[in-house]
Amino acid sequence: MNDTWHDTYVSFLDPSEYKPAIALAGSWDKWKKVREKHAEAINQWAEEVEAILTSQAIDTMKEHSKQPGGTAAAKWLAEKTYKGSKGVGRPKVDKPVVGLPSDSDKIAQDMKRLFVVGKK
Numbered sequence: 171m172n173d174t175w176h177d178t179y180v181s182f183l184d185p186s187e188y189k190p191a192i193a194l195a196g197s198w199d200k201w202k203k204v205r206e207k208h209a210e211a212i213n214q215w216a217e218e219v220e221a222i223l224t225s226q227a228i229d230t231m232k233e234h235s236k237q238p239g240g241t242a243a244a245k246w247l248a249e250k251t252y253k254g255s256k257g258v259g260r261p262k263v264d265k266p267v268v269g270l271p272s273d274s275d276k277i278a279q280d281m282k283r284l285f286v287v288g289k290k
Contacts, residue, residue: 171211179215183222224252 191201
C-alpha cells in the first residue's frame, strides 16, 4: 500500500471505512477484498484514525470545560473517560432464571405432600 492510499484513508476520518472504501476501491465489495489482502496496514490506519478522533474529542471537551456549565466536560477530562472504563465495583453475577412451576409440577408436589407418594 502506498502513502497516497494512507493519506486518503486517514483524511476521511471515517471509522466505518465506508467513505475511504468508495474513494479508494470504488465499491464496498472491492474494498473488502483489498482490506483482507492488506489487513495489517489498514488496521494501523484505522488505529491512527481512532487516535485522531480521540484527540479532536479531547480538544472539543477542553473548550466546553472552559464555558459556563462545562463541569461535565471538565469531569470527563479529569477522569480520563476517553480512555474507556473497566467498570467499578464487583463484577455482576448473572442470576439463574427461575421458572414458575407448571400446573403438572404443582399437582405432583401436592400429591407427594398429601398422599406421601412413593413411601412404603
